[in-house]
Amino acid sequence: MKRTITLTIAFITLVLMNACYYDSEEALYPQNSLCDTTNVSYSTTVFPILSAQCVGCHSGFGANGNVQLDSYENIVSAVNNGSLLGAIRHESGWSPMPKNTNQLDDCTIRKLEIWVANGTPNN
Ligand code: HEC
Structure with a gap:
């Protein structure tokens, strides 16, 4: 049981970390990073x-x-x-x-x- 909880937490952490992977400014604001103002x-x-x-x-x-x-x-x-x-x-x-x-x-x-x-x- 304890092992399942640990695994679940590890899995959720992994998913959350993966979500952060795409938080680059370039991916979120392509216009801003390409437009030099x-x-x-x-x-x-x-x-x-x-x-x-x-x-x-x-x-x-x-x-x-x-x-x-x-x-x-x-x-x-x-x-x-x-x-x-x-x-x-x-x-x-x-x-x-x-x-x-x-x-x-x-x-x-x-x-x-x-x-x-x-x-x-x-x-
Ligand atoms: C191929 C010719 C042509 C080009 C290129 C052109 N215009 Fe015009 N412009 C006109 C004509 C013709 C008018 C008179 C209104 C009409 O016929 O639409 C006009 C009108 C305008 C007006 C008055 C608009 C109004 O509603 O009072 C502005 C401001 C203007 N042009 C700005 C620009 C800007 C800024 C550019 C470049 C990004 C540009 N024009 C490129 C032909 C051109």
């Missing part, structure tokens, strides 16, 4: 993303939707009126961007959100 800045993060994904349609005279995203000042004004995050998050009330193609990946959107949350620094 340290050192998000205007010049190294925001400008390159928008240049590659948006500026083709949003620059200079005759920019699409009359939205220019080709300079710091223009980008900040799109942030301040809510349109930039609204459009890239595909929120209702805004035209989903980038137009006619896939939504930006979660990590890219998160980086832009972090820059906005930091107060859109010109760094």
